[in-house]
Amino acid sequence: MQQRPPSEPALWPHQVGLIPPVARSFQHRALADRLHTGINGSGTAVLTGMGGVGKTQLAAEYARTAWERAAETGGLDVLVWVTASARSLIVTEYAQAGVELWRADPSDPEKAARSFLAWLTPKAGAKPCRWLIVLDDVTDPADLRGLWPPASPHGRTLVTSRRRDAALAAHGRHTVEVGLFTKDEALAYLTSSLPGPCESTDELTSLADDLGYLPLALAQAGAYIIDTGETVATYRRLLADRANALSEMAPDALPDDQERPLAAAWSLSIDRADALRPAGLARPLLQLTSLLDANGIPKEVLTSQPTLAYLAAHRTRTGPYQAPAPGQVSPEDAKRALSALHRLSLIDHNSPTAHQAVRVHQLIQRATRDNLTRHQRDQTARSAADALMAAWPAIERDAALAQMLRVNTAALANSTEGALYWPNVHKVLHRVGRSLGESGQASAARDHFQHLAQTTRQDLGEDHPDTLAARHDFAFWRGRAGEAAEAATASAELLEDRVRVLGPDHPDTLDTRHNLARWRGWAGDAVSAATVLEELLEDRVRVLGPDHPDTLGTRHDINFWRAQAGEAAGAATVLEELLDDQVRVLGADHPDTLITRNNLATWRGRAGDAAGAAAALEELLEDRVRVLGVHHPSTLTTRHNLATWRRTAGDAAGAAAALEELLEDRVRVLGPDHPDTLITRHDLAYMRGEAGDAAGAAAGLEELLEDQIRMLRPDHPDTLITRYNLAYWQGKAGDAAEAAAAFEELLDDQVRVLGADHPDTLRTRHNLASWRGKAGDPAGAAAAFEELLDDRVRVLGADHPDTLDIQRHIAYWRGKAQPGPPLPFPFQ
Structure with a gap:
């Protein structure tokens, strides 16, 4: 039966469509005040944000407040609420408004919708109509082509959408990014929604943090806890157990008329992002990001060659008749796929923080991982590890990038349940440990490799090469952390196993012999260290050849420990010969070559030529800045050593000023508690004493000692x-x-x-x-x-x-x- 138009237009004030009811324990947000200010009287505002942040509830609060003030100045004559998830729905609601307000013909919805928009357009001499149109959940900006309400001094339009397309922000529309709850808002929500006073504030705060302050997640968690009678602590344990999918923690009845459980909240957005050009790449790229750090992923990782290969291999079909485009995926394709995910609010791809180009909410990550099979997850994890390795520079000139790569590696290892250990230990687990140590965090590197050694022993066996390699690195960084005697003991035990498993001439066995000598030397036995290295040198020349980098490294350390044992005469000459060979074999800019130049300058100074040592270090500093960067720990070390030899050469004031500047840089780059920062503080106090202020030197060292005991431990050599x-x-x-x-x-x-x-x-x-x-x-x-x-x-x-x-x-x-x-x- 065909609908007939009403005999008379509806009287004002008049509402078309239903405003969603107020959510249980609804929280007023500061964002709502901004919204009222942004479109007060007239204009258009677009609320954007990821699914579940509460855009619809904010729009409903705005509409409800405006409607309740209909009789007041600045109130409304007409309010139309449109569910705008498809163009057909928009047309239907517009047509209904046209029928009720303008007696439009309901038999032609398109025509009725256009007549409604025309009716909204202000006309000279006509009574002004104060209206508000709410377009809730715009899924595709193209659905609004020709259907945007007209500009009017008396009309307001409010749009909610997960989309961030430029089309939504055109023509001066005011865009409002709806984010997560603040910590206080989340705590207030949970406190008011959960019955009884039995849950502590700390427990509720922790639950909010576990759920990433996402309003939808908090609502469904609250409903689950109420329905099951579980405690917050029990729910948190379920959530922390990665064996439980998000879908298993959904309440039987969704609260607040919600349509989808949390686990499915973003499925439609993923489908639509995957359909955007370049089609089929958004989904696999989101899968890759789901295993990395939610708070920031460097763009270098997501445009690396392993990422491109993964996207090409896992490109999804975007329709029953559409096959993936053939050929390789380019870096530009990956960037466009990131843009597609950003447009659907599945990621944030506009972070101003360097090397945190992409952010993903932790629950979007969880839901994405839940949809992967164990095999798919392991395969994705190995690809993500390959991508991290490809982005990791051989020389860490950029400390911020290195830190983010370490953070992402930790997130990957935490989310993969052993994928990085089978069938062998992925090299990224060794790279992250070396990065920690090379950045000056020797104790953290030691702890990392201790864990790695324990895990590989358990998963792969005592004699597996990866287990032996992890034990090697554990012993090395144990020594660098100040436990030289323990490192020597661990190296001696490892040497026996490597000889038995790998043979006496295996390169790894020779490396262990080298480290054993090194840590015996640092434990106080310089003579034994030199003797062991001399024996090792013969075997390295025989097995590897005289020009192998490891052979050259052994020559360097023999000279060092001979000098430490009292045979300093000729140390500089030996290093000069070694330096010539390193430049010829490794190149002038190789890290080992630069280390030899540093030590050659030191031995010149110890031989009595302090001015020559300072001059050599000045030249070295220029090269280290060029090769490693101004903030690299080795560059800062060269500045430290240069100041030391300037002091010895007679420029005490210049040396003290240089160390003061260096201390500021080390605090800024490495942090106030970094071992190198503490060494600079030590030498500044030392110089104070040399300048005649013995009491000031003692006071400075007393303050330093407290920090060293706290950070390094009482028995650390420093x-x-x-x-x-x-x-x-x-x-x-x-x-x-x-x-x-x-x-x-x-x-x-x-x-x-x-x-x-x-x-x-x-x-x-x-x-x-x-x-x-x-x-x-x-x-x-x-x-x-x-x-x-x-x-x-x-x-x-x-x-x-x-x-x-x-x-x-x-x-x-x-x-x-x-x-x-x-x-x-x-x-x-």
């Missing part, structure tokens, strides 16, 4: 060095007895941590003896030096400079004594 120098400057400030007591306490810890024969332990005994004499016990000082002499002869030999120095002190303390010099940090 902490022990600071205690050594603090005791020294306390003595120089006039308190010899306090200095002697501090050295006595330090000696006990050094014997326990480093061993009785470690060079630093022997130096502490030297200073303890001196300050005892200064404190009024010259006989005790002489006796202590005589005991020390026997150990110096045994450890270093009778002709070592330190041994000869002891003999002078024994003679001196039979009269008047002088304390030994302060202990500098090892050169970097």
Whole structure:
């Protein structure tokens, strides 16, 4: 039966369509006030945002408030609410409004809709009509072609949409981005929606954080908790268990007339994004991002070659008769696919933060992962790991990029349930650990590789090459974190296993021999380190050849440990020969070549040419800035060493100023608690003492010591060095007895941590003896030096400079004594 138009137009005020009811525990948001200001009186506003943020509820609140003020100045004469998810629905609602307000012919909906829009257009001499048109859930901007309400000084249009297309923002329309609840809004919502006072504020806050402050998720979680009678803690445990899909945590009856459970909230958006050009790429790209960091993914990862290969292999069909486009996927295709996802509010692709180009809500990620089979998820995870490796620069010039790559690797490892460990350990897990260590976070690198070693041992077996490789890196970074003796022990145990599993000449076995020597040296046995490396050099030349980078590295370390053992004469000459070979084989800009230049400058300085060392480091600094970047940790280290040798060359004021500037940069780039930052603070305090302010030096070192104990641990070598120098400057400030007591306490810890024969332990005994004499016990000082002499002869030999120095002190303390010099940090 055909509908007939009413005999008379409807009287004002008149409403067409139903405003959605107020959601349970509805929260007024500050955004609503902005909305009222933005289209007060006239104009068009477009509410955009991801599904579930509450766009419809905001629009409904606005419409309801405007309608309730219909009788007031600034109220409404006509309100039309349109469900605008398809063009046909828009036409139908417009036609209905035309029928009711203009007596349009209902038999021709298109014509009736156009007549309604014409009726809205202001006309000279006619009574003004104050109207509000709400177009809720516009799915495709093309559906509004020819159907936008006209501009009018008395009319307002409010649109809600997940789309962010430029077409929606044209013609001066006011775009309002609807985001997530704030922390306070989410807490207020949960507090008011969940019955009873039994849930703590902390638990509710944690639940809001777990759900990413998404209003739809909070509503459905609240309904589930009420329906099942579960506690918030129980629900959070279910949510944290990745074995549970989101669909399993949906309430039986959705609250607030919601149409879809959370797990399906974005399925239509994904379908539409996938249909946008380049068709079929949005879905697989979203799958890739679902395994990475929700708070920011570098664009370099999502346009890398492994990503493009993954998109080409997993391009989806966008219709029953549309096959994926043939050929490879280009970086521009990937960028356009990101734009498609952004247009549908599935991702944010306009982040102003460098290297956080793409953000994805954690629940969109969860829902996307839930739709993958185990095989698909593992395959996607390996591809994401490949993409991270492709984006990871060999030299980390950009600290912010390196940090984001590490964060994304951690997110990937956390979401993949072992995919990165089978059939073998993906190299990104080693790369992230090295990146931590190379950025100065040695303790974090140690902990990472300890976990990696434990996991590979459990999953792959004790003798699997990946398990041995993880143990190797664990031992290495354990040593770099200050546990040299433990690193040496771990390397010795690993060496036995690598010889048994891989053979004595395998390159990995040779690497372990090298590290064993290194950590024996840092544990205080420089002679043994040099001897082991000399034996290793013969095998490396035989197995790898004289020009292999590892062979050259062994030559470098032999020279270092010979010098540490007292054979410093000729160290610079040996390094000059090595440098020539490294430039020829590796190139002038290779990191190993730059390290040798750094150490060559150091040995020149130690040989008495401080000015030459400073000049060489100045040249090196220019090259490190060019090759590594101005903020790279090695560049900052070169600046530190340059300041040190400038001081030794006589420019104390210039050196102090340089370290002050460096300290600011290290705090900004590395953070105030980074070990390198703490070393710079140490040397600044050291220079204060050298400039004559012994009390100021002691005060600075005392502050530093508290931070080192907190950040590094009490037994870390840097902490022990600071205690050594603090005791020294306390003595120089006039308190010899306090200095002697501090050295006595330090000696006990050094014997326990480093061993009785470690060079630093022997130096502490030297200073303890001196300050005892200064404190009024010259006989005790002489006796202590005589005991020390026997150990110096045994450890270093009778002709070592330190041994000869002891003999002078024994003679001196039979009269008047002088304390030994302060202990500098090892050169970097």
